[in-house]
Amino acid sequence: MPTLLHIDTSVFPGEASASRSVTATFRKEWEAQHPNGTVIYRDLAAEPLPHLDGLAAAAGFAAPDQRSPEQHAAFALRETLASELEQADTVLIAAPMYNFTIPSTLKAWLDHVIIVGRTSGAEQTTTSGTPTVVVASRGGGYGPGTPRESFEFVTNYLGKALGDGLGLDVTFVVPELTLARSNPAMAELVEASDASKAKAHEEAAAKAKELAARFAA
Incomplete structure (x- = not known):
């Protein structure tokens, strides 16, 4: 049975986190397709x-026997x-934007798993081609054309x-504009925020079904 590697990083719990709620939607759909599959969380x-x-x-640059x-x-x-x-058939990562970039906890994970000559730095690595949803x-x-486009890291x-490395x-x-309902200055963006949230959940569910189908018995 297929294996899903699911990584959450938001400092906020449950539904208080936009990224966690969407990864939960993906995982729920993925598990519905593969109830006997393995989830590494x-x-x-x-x-x-x-x-x-x-x-x-x-140590990552030394041969094991050395x-x-x-x-x-x-x-x-x-x-x-x-x-x-390496054992994951599908990878699911929550990466909320904190101060224009990824959470430091996710960067720590990347620093550990990027191993030159094994998972990275070769034409064909041990992780090449694994479908990954972020x-x-x-x-x-x-997004493109917005005043803060250049702040997106x-x-x-x-x-x-993840891709090249x-x-x-x-x-x-x-899912964007997630602060619209809590920030009075963004009140006029609530509708757009809700639409973005709904779209994200729809995309997550659809992608889970698509990827799960690849590993159907």
Whole structure:
């Protein structure tokens, strides 16, 4: 049965988080198609990963039989995280915009799983082609032609890190204007916000069905 790797990163719980609510929609549909499938779940806000340190970084560039005992110990977490990514048939990532870019917890995950010569840096990596859905929620509007288009460092960064770096097949679902109902200054954007939210849930459900169908028995 297929395996879904689901990563949430929002600091807000449940329905208070736009990204979590949309990843929940995707996962619900995916599990409906594969009730006996495997889900590997990481909530990086509830259980943040340590930042990559020098020992773990150096270990990634050394052959396993050439690593010191300290490097072996430091590399253990990277091995676990990379293996989770490698065994996934589908990857689902919540990436809300915080201060124009991704949560630091997601960056820590990327630093651990990007291993040159294994998951990255080769023409064919151990993660090449894995379908990946990224829910890139944002409080305002940062799309093409908007005043803050140049401030958007979520989809452009993750497109490179996940797509070019890890070789994943990335699709973005983007609920935006998510602060409209809580920010009086955005009152005139509530309708657009609601429409964006509804579209994101529809896209997530449709993408889950599409990807689940690839692994139908």
